[in-house]
Amino acid sequence: MGDSAYPIPGPLPPFAVRLACPDLTRWLDGNTGVRGFTCRDSGRPGVHVGLLALTHGNEIAGAIALARLLEAGLAPERGRITFGFVNLAAFARFDPRQPTASRFVEEDMNRLWDEAVLNGSRRSNELVRAREIRPLLDEIDLLLDLHSMLWPSDALILCGTSEKGRALAAGIGSPALIVSDHGHVTGRRIIDYAPFVDPADLRAANLVEAGQHWEPETVETTLLAIAGLLRHAGLIDRHPALPPPPEPADPPRFAEVVRTVTAATAKFSFMQPFRGGDILPSCNTLIALDGEEEVRTPCANCLLVMPSLRPSRGHTAVRLARII
Numbered sequence: 001m002g003d004s005a006y007p008i009p010g011p012l013p014p015f016a017v018r019l020a021c022p023d024l025t026r027w028l029d030g031n032t033g034v035r036g037f038t039c040r041d042s043g044r045p046g047v048h049v050g051l052l053a054l055t056h057g058n059e060i061a062g063a064i065a066l067a068r069l070l071e072a073g074l075a076p077e078r079g080r081i082t083f084g085f086v087n088l089a090a091f092a093r094f095d096p097r098q099p100t101a102s103r104f105v106e107e108d109m110n111r112l113w114d115e116a117v118l119n120g121s122r123r124s125n126e127l128v129r130a131r132e133i134r135p136l137l138d139e140i141d142l143l144l145d146l147h148s149m150l151w152p153s154d155a156l157i158l159c160g161t162s163e164k165g166r167a168l169a170a171g172i173g174s175p176a177l178i179v180s181d182h183g184h185v186t187g188r189r190i191i192d193y194a195p196f197v198d199p200a201d202l203r204a205a206n207l208v209e210a211g212q213h214w215e216p217e218t219v220e221t222t223l224l225a226i227a228g229l230l231r232h233a234g235l236i237d238r239h240p241a242l243p244p245p246p247e248p249a250d251p252p253r254f255a256e257v258v259r260t261v262t263a264a265t266a267k268f269s270f271m272q273p274f275r276g277g278d279i280l281p282s283c284n285t286l287i288a289l290d291g292e293e294e295v296r297t298p299c300a301n302c303l304l305v306m307p308s309l310r311p312s313r314g315h316t317a318v319r320l321a322r323i324i
Contacts, residue, residue, distance in 0.1 A: 017096040048082065050144070061214070076236055089125055142203070145208070153277055173245065175210070177253050179319070227244075257320065264290050283300045283302070303321040303322070
């Protein structure tokens with residue numbers, strides 16, 4: 001066909017870790033009866049906000065942000081805030097010399113949030129933990145799951161497909177890129193958990209992808225998103241540990257995923273090292289080869305959402321979105 005793909009599939013390149021691994025010892029016992037979860041209650045009426053970090057054990061930027069806020073004594077003026085460190089077993093294995101090796105212990109914690117899976121008989125380290133924290137999540141009104149990305153990409157908020165998820169993301173306001181998507185074929189994320197997607201339920205959840213793993217800027221972007229949520233929820237107006245809103249604030253940009261590309265072979269290769277946030281102007285542009293199968297843009301002005309430059313077979317390689 002005359003086209004050559006780049007990069008050639010192979011092992012992951014080395015990644016620099018520019019963040020010090022946080023010491024969470026002080027926060028492991030928590031005060032909720034669930035290890036790693038701390039709730040601070042104002043005693044005044046208001047919504048219950050949940051802030052989750054370490055859904056993936058090697059994504060330490062979110063944990064650094066939460067530890068910083070806990071150390072600073074952040075507490076709501078109204079309502080409640082629950083701070084949660086999710087996959088502690090995976091985090092305990094984090095080694096900056098092999099930073100990609102501790103995403104999970106047995107299976108991805110962020111692919112388990114289907115009622116049939118949670119209520120089933122299968123067991124794993126991550127499923128036991130998911131079932132343990134599930135009752136706490138059932139009490140939360142607005143949830144923000146704090147993530148980061150392996151490959152270079154613009155920061156963004158994933159809001160799922162519900163209108164309430166989109167409204168929550170717009171209220172948070174930072175990052176300004178909001179992507180509506182259906183998740184992964186391999187399982188449901190925390191933001192896809194039934195109460196957060198049921199249109200008859202007021203509870204809502206977003207996932208922030210705050211930047212590349214292990215970069216100081218990712219911590220600051222995470223804190224901006226947290227501050228945006230707490231202000232939007234009316235829990236805190238100002239606090240020294242929270243950054244002020246950016247001025248002028250960028251207007252939100254909405255995108256809707258029209259195709260999620262899952263690698264069907266071990267030879268998935270992009271045509272060039274795309275960056276998340278790249279917009280390709282023409283429909284039907286060749287962007288990757290999956291073995292012999294061509295992957296092309298399904299629309300004009302196609303937004304590439306978090307391309308994984310070394311996708312594993314059966315896992316998401318890229319999401320292709322149209323700007324709304």
